[in-house]
Amino acid sequence: MANSAYRGQMDATPEQVARRLGTSRRRVVSAARRLGVGRFDGGWLFSLEDEQALRAELGVDAGGPLPRSQMRVLAELSLRPRGLVSARAVAEACGLAPATASAAVKALLADGFIVVRDGALHADVLHPRWLELRPLLREVRPPDSRGIEAA
Amino acid sequence: MNDRLPHWLRGVLTLEAAYRWRALATDGSDLVVSGATALAVQLRHRVCDEIVCVPAGSLLREPVTVAGMAVASTDDILVNLLWTESGERLADLRQVELRTPLQVEEGLILLAHVRPELSTERVISELSEAAAQLTGDLGEYWAERLPEVAASMAVRGFVRRAVVPRQRGPVHRPALTLGSSGQVWVEPHERDGQPVAGYWRRR
Numbered sequence: 143m144a145n146s147a148y149r150g151q152m153d154a155t156p157e158q159v160a161r162r163l164g165t166s167r168r169r170v171v172s173a174a175r176r177l178g179v180g181r182f183d184g185g186w187l188f189s190l191e192d193e194q195a196l197r198a199e200l201g202v203d204a205g206g207p208l209p210r211s212q213m214r215v216l217a218e219l220s221l222r223p224r225g226l227v228s229a230r231a232v233a234e235a236c237g238l239a240p241a242t243a244s245a246a247v248k249a250l251l252a253d254g255f256i257v258v259r260d261g262a263l264h265a266d267v268l269h270p271r272w273l274e275l276r277p278l279l280r281e282v283r284p285p286d287s288r289g290i291e292a293a
Numbered sequence: 294m295n296d297r298l299p300h301w302l303r304g305v306l307t308l309e310a311a312y313r314w315r316a317l318a319t320d321g322s323d324l325v326v327s328g329a330t331a332l333a334v335q336l337r338h339r340v341c342d343e344i345v346c347v348p349a350g351s352l353l354r355e356p357v358t359v360a361g362m363a364v365a366s367t368d369d370i371l372v373n374l375l376w377t378e379s380g381e382r383l384a385d386l387r388q389v390e391l392r393t394p395l396q397v398e399e400g401l402i403l404l405a406h407v408r409p410e411l412s413t414e415r416v417i418s419e420l421s422e423a424a425a426q427l428t429g430d431l432g433e434y435w436a437e438r439l440p441e442v443a444a445s446m447a448v449r450g451f452v453r454r455a456v457v458p459r460q461r462g463p464v465h466r467p468a469l470t471l472g473s474s475g476q477v478w479v480e481p482h483e484r485d486g487q488p489v490a491g492y493w494r495r496r
Contacts, residue, residue: 190485190486190487220398220399220402221396221398221399221445221452221454222398222402222445222446222447222448223398223401223402223405223413223445223446224413224446224447224448225448226448226449227448227449228449230449231448231449231450234449234450234451235449235450235451235452237451262448264402265402267399267402267403267406268353268406273354276394276395276399277394279394280394280396283454284451286453
């Protein structure tokens with residue numbers, strides 16, 4: 143009983159963290175093992191610091207009408223006034239695997255969410271569905287721990 | 294348009310501005326309220342003492358009608374704020390970032406659609422010059438934020454973005470609403486040491 147009260151006030155369960163990060167419990171636990179954060183006390187528990195480490199490692203996905211990788215790519219491109227030069231650059235910027243980023247870019251190009259202009263990939267912010275997506279895109283955060291810093 | 298202005302609208306306009314609004318609405322003006330006035334109407338974050346109007350033809354999004362006048366969308370307001378000089382420009386831009394899903398980077402993309410002849414670097418440089426004169430919270434905000442904006446101009450590489458607070462978890466900010474929506478605005482604040490963006494909630 144005391145344990146559950148403590149859990150409710152102080153620490154978060156993997157399900158709670160997964161819900162806040164927009165991901166699955168499996169990914170949260172896997173990342174926790176990899177980073178060595180959280181504690182196992184009959185079940186996984188995460189402090190605020192643990193959750194921040196997991197947030198930096200996994201990023202935040204808001205869900206939405208498009209797959210996670212596509213939302214992440216669109217979120218990044220919507221903050222790049224000059225676009226991104228290639229699918230590989232998209233992968234670096236979004237913290238996605240190159241193959242995943244490439245597939246997401248192809249799908250978004252086919253749906254008209256991305257356009258190629260001046261040799262770079264740009265988000266089409268005048269797409270008819272843009273206003274529906276925008277609030278969701280702003281909740282997306284790429285992982286902090288990956289990628290090469292822009293010059 | 295002989296009715297009095299709604300109570301909330303009178304709250305964000307000075308007497309003179311409210312009088313001018315009523316006069317324009319009564320005349321059936323086809324101008325669109327934009328700039329700082331439209332932002333004060335959309336966000337209700339401060340009192341505005343002027344009525345800024347633009348022709349209807351040059352807008353990106355459909356305006357909404359408030360008390361007999363067309364009011365520009367937040368997208369058009371952001372674009373307007375980015376390329377026009379005004380004393381409250383950086384304070385207003387900050388409020389746009391904190392209270393809506395729009396950010397300056399997306400505003401620069403939108404600006405390229407409306408004013409392709411404008412140099413994005415020049416806009417950022419003007420904002421930086423204006424920000425250098427600022428002190429206090431606003432100065433600190435833009436001192437941290439503008440390097441992020443400048444870094445976003447790169448066409449490859451990762452950009453660390455930490456200044457504009459996001460809501461925690463997959464709870465989404467509802468779209469801005471006008472009129473009496475039955476919701477109240479919760480200012481950006483800190484919860485458990487974490488920055489929480491402003492959001493609308495039921496009364």
